[in-house]
Amino acid sequence: MEAPILLVEDNPDDVLFLERAFAAAHVTAPLRVVNDSAGAIDYLVGQGKYTDRGAHPLPALLLLDLKMPGASGFVVLRWLREQPVLKRLPVVMLTSSAREEDAAQAYDLGANSYLVKPSGLKQLSELARQIEAYWLSLNHRSPITSIAGSGHH
């Protein structure tokens, strides 16, 4: 299975729209969704519901929302950049916040890109298309592995 895009997003409407947008942009990589920071970390570690790496492969790209109930996207980002090897996973922030401070903090914590969620299906599809074209096709990734000692095949 092609490496998926892992979307970390709590708003179910936004999840629906993004799924439709990626479908409309004919992105072949599957879109996996977790709804909070804990879920994101579980998925990336391969614990909890996500121990089967066959069913839940490591993603090629992380789309990370900021404002989520409980721990914000920054928590995931900070954690991720501390993990050996796993920290090479490209992270694109996808948030409704256009605040300078949020963008600055995201970059400080090691985000690769900061995108503001557009409104409207046409605009979202365009966004999905560009994300796929740049981050999945054009960009050269460095392989990431599971955290040693966890995950089965």
Place this chain on the structure above:
Amino acid sequence: MTQYLIAGAAVAASALLRVLLDPILAAESPMLAFVVGVTVASWYGGLRPGLFATLLSVVVGDYLFVEPRMTFGVWSLVDATRIALFAFEGVVIAYLSGQRRDALEANRVLTDQIRQHNEQLDIEVRRRTAELRQSNEALETFVHTMSHDLTAPLRSIRGFADLIQQDFAGHVSERGREYTERIARAVHRLELLVHNLLAYTKLRQREIASETVSLDRIVRHVVHDMDDDINRAGGRVEVEAELGEVLAHRDTTGLIFANLISNGLKFVPRDRAPRVRVGAQRRAGRIRVSVSDNGIGIAASDRTRVFQPFERLPTADVYAGSGLGLALVARGVERMNGCYGVDTNHEGGTDFWFELPAAD
């Protein structure tokens, strides 16, 4: 206390001086030397030590130097007059010195008061600035939170309106499509209002940093983003080639163009196709950008009012809008140290212009 000691010492020194000069002066000028002592005592002590020195000098002088010596008597009228004259001099010197010291003291008290006042003002200013900064931060957080809380549901409404159109294209009548289209448009207007409100708040609160920006690139992006609006209005936006580069803030400049072009598309009579023209002219170190339209125009008397926030001219009442667009333009240009204005063009429409420093 020290001043009296100084006085005493000064008198003693004067006495010593007179003793040393005794071989030359003998009985002449018994009191003259003490003038020095009294002056010194008065300089350092003021009126009372001066008077004390005078009195002490009279006693010591009479005893030691006025005939008959080593007694408190006075033989001649001349000597008595000398003593009296000396006493008079001493009083005058002491009095004047006292005045001088009083003046100095008053000055010192005043200076102290001023310094204290300044310190208090400083504390007050610091306190008020901190309060203001807190209040501004609170306002910004509030506006950001409101903006976020408003845009999320708006995004949902717009998204589902789009999805209905897409998924049920076969099942929905022409009227149904029109209604969902109008939902999407109303949402878009609200989104613009929230966006403008947020941008306006930011402009009021913060310093914005300028850099070299390409006007051509900014206008190209803005027109591209407004593609739907332009088509829906059945209008045309013509952009001159090579507008140039200026020292400005990219996002703010984009916002200014978006608002001016949007106004040009919006404020036209019903039966006319809107046409907006964007041009630029080089003028001595600045670039004057013009956005002209063929719309309803702005009366000369309204030219200042139109840039006030939430001002809607009566002629513009029928047109939807927030009343913030031009206020944003005004505030944005000002923050970038530019100037702006509005004229009526020969078609009866409006020419908006703003000037920014050229990048070279």
